[in-house]
Every structure is written in structure tokens, then in C-alpha cells.
Amino acid sequence: MKKLFLFCLILHVGMFTSFAADPVKMWGQLQVKGNQLCSEQGAPVVLRGVSYGWHNLWPRFYNKNTVKWLKNDWKCTVLRAAMGTVIEDNYIENPDFALQCINTVVKAAIKNNVYVIIDWHTYYPQKEEAKAFFSMMAQKYGKYPHVIYEIYNEPMEDTWESVKEYATEIITEIRKYDPDNIILVGSPHWDQDLHLVAADPLQGFDNIMYTFHFYAATHGQELRDRVEAAWNAGIPIFVSECAGMEASGDGPLNVPEWQKWIDLMERLQISWVNWSISDKNETCSMILPRADKNGGWDESLIKPYGRLVREYVRKYNAYVYPDKK
């Protein structure tokens, strides 16, 4: 009898933890309702996690072990694979290596049941290349609820009209193969011009969200007001990249301003992804160069900003990943 009780207890705990620790099992096929990201069942969802750095600058972290580590130790519910399509050795120049990096992370995310953003990481329009790439990704991964497409990281010099035209073509291509996964669309000036989006959003597509990026030591209340105004106007917003220092990715952290951004995103239930898992000598690179490429990082191997991100992501995602004690 004792043995039976123990068996039932183990079975129960095992079922509970495996369900509770798997975001994609909890929330399934994501959807957008009004301005809110929602689960398959229609309940609001806030994803929180980290972005890998450019694949062509920090390829060493693009492996299945970091995916597992960032889920289990950092408690991320979403990861972002930032596929560089500019800067040396980018996807356009060296597609085989880029695809190897991206596919490794995406496949590991699917295996570990975390959401993953496939990010076309650029500042300039490269429409034909992007169209062919997302066509391939949608055919390969469209059936997996884990995958989110980010079709243009940060338009820099484009007008909203040209981003809209670009987005329409890429979304149309993705939707030929994948009718439902979330697609993230950028806006001019490094994803800041949400007021232009709010005045003239895309029409005729489902499950579209608009990205907003901030660096807390540079971007303050004026932009928080802009985010809230766009949200109030019904625009679904996803913060696919953010950080606590200056927009260069370097300089001192501004923790009070960062806290204000976190408070705003949590109040509006906007998902947020932190930049980045990389090891350059700059504030935004979260990991030290001597840290192992496979994760397993104790606090001494994580830089101050990384420790802050890990603490916050763990705190806000604690309900998804309850202690197994």
C-alpha cells in the first residue's frame, strides 16, 4: 500500500512538473486577440526571456545546451535567435553556417518546449532574401506552435510606408505555408515609431504584433508614453529586444529607468526579451568570455546586467516554473 501511494505521488508530481515547466505545453498555439498575446485557450500570455547575440558574432552560444540552460536555470519562456544578415560572415554571405546556428537553436527550443523567435537581424531592407528565408522557415517550422517570426529587426532609415510594403510581402509569403504563428513587424527608427503604426496599421492579417525596442539609459518617459498610447489605440506590442544601458549597448546601467520599463510592460502585459547572450566587452553582453559555451554559468560567469536579467526573468516567470521542492 505504501508502495502504491509512493508510486501515485511520484506519478502526480511528475505529471505536474512536466506540465508546469513547459511553456508551449501550457499555452500551445499562441494567438493575438485585440492588442493582447494570448494562449491557444484565449488567456493573456506574457513571454519573458533573452535574445542570443548576432549569430555571426557569437556563434559559440548557438547550441542545444544553452537552450536547455536558459530554460531550466534562467527560467526563460522565450528565446530569440538573432540571425545577422549584415556585418561580416552574415546569412547572405554564408547561409549554410547561419542556418546551422538558427536551426540548432530552433530545434532545441522545440524539444524543450519553449517559444523561439526567428529574428532577421538587420537595419536595412533585404526583401527578396528575407522572403526566400521566411518561406523556407515557414515550410520547415510552421506546424510547430513554438515558432515566432520576426521579419525585420530594426528598420533604420525606412519610412513606415516602405516597412508596411515589405511586411505585407513577407507575411503573405509566410502565410502560404503557416496560417497562424505569430509574426513580429518592426517600425522606423529602431522599432520606436509605434505612433506611425497606430495611425496606419497593417490590414487583413491575423496574429501580427509590432515590435518595440528600448535601451533604458537612453529611452525614457516620452517613449513609454508612446508605447502606452499605441497600446491604448489597440496595437499589439512585443518588446523583442530591450536592455538597461545606453542605446549603444554600452555605458552605465540605469536600473531605476529599467524598472519603470519593466513595470509598464508588466502592467500592460507586454512580452519582453533581453539583449543579449554574448561575451563582448560591453555592458549589454551578459556573459564573460571565459564562460563555457554550453551554459552551466554560476553567478561569477555572468556580468552585472546579465545577473539582473536572470533575477527578473526568474522572478516574473516563477509561476510558470514553480519550485520542484
Ligand code: MG
Ligand atoms: Mg502554424
